[in-house]
Amino acid sequence: MTSSALTLWVPNLLTPAHIAEAGGALEGKRFSALETLLAKADKLPKDKTHQISFSDNASYLFHQKSTLPVAPTTAIVDLESFDPSYFWLRVDPVHLIPDRDTLVLIPGEGLGLEDDEAKALVETFNKHFEQDRVELVLGSSLRWFIRILQPVDVQTHSLEAVSYQSIQDAMPEGNAATYWRQLMNEVQMLFFTHPVNEERRSKGLPEINGVWVWGEGQLRTEDIYARQDAVLAGDFAYLKGLAKLSQSNFMNVPDTYPTWQKLMVDNPSSEQMVVLDEAMSDMMQDEWLSLIEQLEENWFAPILSALQNGDIHSLLLDLGMSHRYYLTPNHLKKFWRWKKSIQKYTD
Known part of the structure; x- marks a missing residue:
């Protein structure tokens, strides 16, 4: 399988509000793969509009020249x-x-x-x-x-x-x-x-x-960046329209990253963006913690393994914080970047 560049976006997953509300419920809970990815990565500041607007963030992450209008x-x-x-x-x-x-x-x-x-x-x-x-x-x-x-x-x-x-x-x-x-x-x-x-x-x-x-x-041809080499996966109409306008392949999101890897064998693409929407709606504290545990097992741990063995040559994470996190296999060698619990990420 060709080494790929992966963008993983989980809107609102690790917002400061979620972490603050969880409080003591996070004590003693560790998410090893997620903590490793966040610790080793370079932090990239995010524009405030991208923290608020789904369309602004989606267009930016999918390399469009400007935000494509929602309607x-x-x-x-x-x-x-x-x-x-x-x-x-x-x-x-x-x-x-x-x-x-x-x-x-x-x-x-x-x-x-x-x-x-x-x-x-x-x-x-x-x-x-x-x-x-x-x-x-x-x-x-x-x-x-x-x-x-x-x-x-x-x-x-x-x-x-x-x-x-x-x-x-x-x-x-x-x-x-x-x-x-x-x-x-x-x-x-x-x-x-x-x-x-x-x-x-x-x-x-x-x-x-x-x-x-x-x-x-109104759509303007000059604002649309064609990406025939890319694949976009998500459950939102805006994402499907974004893929159609940019001539990209659009797919539904599977339950796990290993399943996604299997799909990529039949639909190879070196540029991949996956949007998981599980955290978009209001969640109770127990539901939120359970979601992170599921994502740890089904996405973060296998993505870390893929990064370690070179199946992913670059990874961009957007988990709803004020920064994005970027890393390559070489970032994993930065031993001085120690892991810390996710409640420390309230930037």
């Missing part, structure tokens, strides 16, 4: 009729909870929105805004899109940045912001009396009582 990058995955010449917006269904003088946004994931419910809401939206010539295109139950012939001056906040947060200071900005703010307010009233929400209320389910406009942008 068109996911629309190319969801829509057969995708046209890159348009300006695209994501308009995602959400649940808004009143909190004093503001609203807190609950993202659609986890709300149990069915396909037929999403279709009914989109149809109502399109009838209401027909005179504005604004039309929603249904990508999936949770990913809706608007395409516009010409770019509009609007700057938005990502859905991840406002999830479970107040939206008061995160509304759209720019010359076209007034229209999109009004649209979002109008949708709240439009959806409130919708039969979908009346039915959900009767069942005790959270309403789909708003939308979040975000991810704006």
